[in-house]
Amino acid sequence: MSNIIRFGLVLLSLFCVTAHAQTSGDAPDVAAGKRRAAVCFACHNVDGVAKIPGVPNLAGQHRGYLEGALQAYRDGKTRQNPTMNAMAAPLSDRDIVNIAAYFSLLRGQGGGVAVADAVDTGGGVTPIPAAAASAKTEAVSAAPVRSGEAVYGSVCFACHATGAAGAPKVGDKAAWMPRIAQGDATLLQHALIGFKAMPPHGGCAACSDAEIKAAVAYMTAKSR
Numbered sequence: 001m002s003n004i005i006r007f008g009l010v011l012l013s014l015f016c017v018t019a020h021a022q023t024s025g026d027a028p029d030v031a032a033g034k035r036r037a038a039v040c041f042a043c044h045n046v047d048g049v050a051k052i053p054g055v056p057n058l059a060g061q062h063r064g065y066l067e068g069a070l071q072a073y074r075d076g077k078t079r080q081n082p083t084m085n086a087m088a089a090p091l092s093d094r095d096i097v098n099i100a101a102y103f104s105l106l107r108g109q110g111g112g113v114a115v116a117d118a119v120d121t122g123g124g125v126t127p128i129p130a131a132a133a134s135a136k137t138e139a140v141s142a143a144p145v146r147s148g149e150a151v152y153g154s155v156c157f158a159c160h161a162t163g164a165a166g167a168p169k170v171g172d173k174a175a176w177m178p179r180i181a182q183g184d185a186t187l188l189q190h191a192l193i194g195f196k197a198m199p200p201h202g203g204c205a206a207c208s209d210a211e212i213k214a215a216v217a218y219m220t221a222k223s224r
């Protein structure tokens with residue numbers, strides 16, 4: 001065997017060991033990644049192929065690369081982009097592993113979205129009957145409830161401060177007037193189950209219904 005080939009084999013086996021070590025201790029939960037990434041779909045799309053100019057495609061990108069990119073955005077210095085710094089700030093290490101796995105497994109243009117379909121949890125767009133919704137609110141209200149302002153400042157502002165993805169800007173009375181006119185119950189329902197490019201719970205799976213309600217109240221109060 002030539003030295004070149006032998007050297008290549010050594011490198012290859014080193015690579016396999018590293019790759020194995022990375023995945024075995026910390027197996028990603030792709031379905032959880034998809035749920036956590038709901039907030040990302042407004043720009044990166046559920047199939048990881050962006051529909052908005054200037055937004056990169058994530059489908060099929062290398063998992064390690066995606067993890068590194070998200071860590072770099074999260075620390076706010078290594079990679080600077082106001083939108084992505086805000087989007088990555090609340091992600092835990094686990095979220096980053098899961099989300100990176102989800103997007104890396106998608107096949108991209110033309111290839112279909114087998115993984116997205118396989119882990120589809122229903123998209124959360126089934127209307128919640130009012131009674132069930134309020135029962136759920138009661139069930140989660142035992143957890144400490146963050147203020148509407150705190151929830152807005154950690155999640156909703158990513159789109160609603162800038163108008164990203166077509167979100168009505170907080171403080172833009174003209175944009176909010178027809179929405180507020182639908183009534184509080186409809187607004188809340190849309191925030192809970194999702195509405196067009198607006199992801200369910202504003203993408204915050206960890207936010208309780210009560211916290212979403214407080215955030216909607218905070219946003220509309222600033223926009224009347």
Ligand code: HEC
Binds near residue numbers: 040058066081088
């Ligand atoms: C409001 C639109 C928007 C949302 C929502 C959004 N992104 Fe992004 N994303 C962008 C833009 C724009 C860029 C390019 C930024 C840059 O130039 O660094 C980007 C870049 C990235 C990159 C780097 C890709 C590469 O090729 O280097 C990753 C990874 C990423 N986003 C993941 C996410 C994840 C995960 C979420 C959800 C937690 C998310 N994004 C939510 C707009 C968005």
Ligand code: HEC
Binds near residue numbers: 168186188212
């Ligand atoms: C990824 C971007 C994004 C994030 C994050 C986001 N929203 Fe939205 N939101 C939208 C978009 C886009 C719309 C407008 C949808 C439309 O009418 O086409 C919207 C609309 C709304 C509406 C009006 C619905 C209606 O019936 O007109 C409410 C209320 C709302 N969002 C609340 C929230 C709350 C509360 C949060 C945080 C918990 C949040 N949003 C986070 C994108 C976002």
